[in-house]
Amino acid sequence: MRLANVAGRATLVVDGGGIDVAEASHECFGPDLASAYAHWAAFRTFADGLDARPTFEIDPSLLCPPSPSPTQVFAVGLNYRAHAAETGAELPSFPATFTKFPSALTGPFAEVRLGVPTVDWEVELVVVIGTRAEQVDASRAWEHIAGLTIGQDLSDRVLQRAAGAHFSLGKSRPGFGPMGPHLVTIDELEDPMDLALGCSVNGEVVQQSSTADLVFSVPELIATLSGVLPLLPGDVIFTGTPSGVGTARTPPRYLASGDVLESWIEGIGTMRNQML
Numbered sequence: 001m002r003l004a005n006v007a008g009r010a011t012l013v014v015d016g017g018g019i020d021v022a023e024a025s026h027e028c029f030g031p032d033l034a035s036a037y038a039h040w041a042a043f044r045t046f047a048d049g050l051d052a053r054p055t056f057e058i059d060p061s062l063l064c065p066p067s068p069s070p071t072q073v074f075a076v077g078l079n080y081r082a083h084a085a086e087t088g089a090e091l092p093s094f095p096a097t098f099t100k101f102p103s104a105l106t107g108p109f110a111e112v113r114l115g116v117p118t119v120d121w122e123v124e125l126v127v128v129i130g131t132r133a134e135q136v137d138a139s140r141a142w143e144h145i146a147g148l149t150i151g152q153d154l155s156d157r158v159l160q161r162a163a164g165a166h167f168s169l170g171k172s173r174p175g176f177g178p179m180g181p182h183l184v185t186i187d188e189l190e191d192p193m194d195l196a197l198g199c200s201v202n203g204e205v206v207q208q209s210s211t212a213d214l215v216f217s218v219p220e221l222i223a224t225l226s227g228v229l230p231l232l233p234g235d236v237i238f239t240g241t242p243s244g245v246g247t248a249r250t251p252p253r254y255l256a257s258g259d260v261l262e263s264w265i266e267g268i269g270t271m272r273n274q275m276l
Contacts, residue, residue: 001047001048001147002014002183002185002188003036003066003147003183004018004063004066004180004182005063005064005065005066005107005180006018006059006062007062007064008064009021009030009031010022010029010030010031010032010033010035010036012024012047013058013182015052015054016054017056017057017058018056018058019050019052019053020056023055024050024055025046028046029043029046032068033234034069034234037128037130037146037233037234038233040130040146040233044185060109060181063107063108063180063181063182064106064180065105065106065107065108065178065179065180066128066147066149066180066182066183067105067179067183067234067235067236069102070105070128070232070234070236071232071234071235072231072235073099073100073102073104073105073235073237073238074097074099074225074235074236074238075099075100075124075153075167075238075240076095076216076221076237076238076239076240077092077096077097077098077240078091078092078096078215079092079214079215079216079239080214080215080240080241080242080243081213081215083240083241083242083243083245085243086243086244086245086248087248092215094224095220095221095224095225098167099168100171100172100176100177100238101168101172103172103174104171104172104175105178105179105236106175106178107178107180108150108179108181108272109180109271110273111275111276112154112178112273112276113174113175113275113276114256114276115173116156116158116159117254117256118156118157118252119155119254120155120157120245120247120254121152121199121206121246121255122152122153122155122207122241123150123152123198123241123242123263123264123265124150124152124153124239124240125148125197125211125239125265126148126150126179127145127148127218127221127222127239128148128183128234128235128237129146129231129233129235129236130144130145130146130147130233131144131233132144132230133225133226133230133231134226134229134230134231135227136227138217138219138220138222138223139219141218141219141220141222141223144222144226145218145222146183146233146234147184147185147186148183148186148189148195148265149179149180149183149268150179150181150197150263150268150269151178151179151236151238152177152178152261152263152273153171153177154171154173154176154177154178154255155167155170155171155247156171156176157170157252159173177238178263178273179236179271180269181268181269181270181271182268182269184268184269188267189267189268192211192218193211193212193217193218194210194211194212195211195265195266195267195268196210196265196266197209197210197242197263197264197265199261199262200261200262201255201260202259202260203260206246207241207242207244208242209242209243211239213242214239221237221239222237225237255275258274258275259275260272260274261275
């Protein structure tokens with residue numbers, strides 16, 4: 001199943017277009033996505049039994065984050081082996097977790113106003129929680145996941161470093177969390193533990209890797225985080241970025257007004273964000 005946020009309305013993505021969830025369910029679910037996550041098991045049963053004929057064509061410019069109003073947004077630093085190596089950092093023994101504030105989230109084709117000259121790219125696999133997870137064993141972690149999507153953990157490197165080890169403000173300027181284009185459920189993916197991902201700036205590939213290089217896998221992250229606090233339906237986890245970030249280059253390279261940042265993950269899709 002593929003689930004999209006089309007101008008604030010939960011939409012099932014099928015061949016040829018979309019199906020408005022609220023209309024198809026006679027208002028049992030929707031119109032926003034929060035109601036789907038709040039009743040995820042029942043929503044999946046409804047969606048799996050639905051006639052998959054589209055009722056309208058999806059305008060990509062209207063796509064918004066697949067989970068637009070999460071209670072919690074987690075992010076994990078240094079979670080790819082090659083990225084840790086390029087920064088000269090040791091591999092963490094525990095997930096280096098911080099937060100992006102929800103107001104940073106934006107759509108997969110939204111324009112992003114940089115505001116400062118030191119903004120870096122970080123393509124990431126993003127997890128969206130479907131059912132409450134608390135003290136969950138890694139072996140059962142996937143049962144609590146609604147699906148996966150693409151994210152960019154855009155980072156103001158000067159503000160990030162000004163706060164020492166506290167990354168959150170530098171990661172949370174408006175628009176610094178593009179997500180999308182859709183939420184994709186695990187059954188749609190051949191191997192969610194080994195997905196190719198990458199991003200390009202103006203057509204030049206700057207990051208290219210696989211989620212197989214994660215230090216802490218998705219199930220391990222769910223187990224660790226849920227062992228500290230409950231993960232709630234609709235919560236978002238940015239799982240870390242691979243090597244190739246701009247700040248690790250010599251000289252450092254950052255995004256500039258007019259740049260087009262494309263981000264992709266195998267089996268999920270592509271985002272395209274223009275910088276202003």
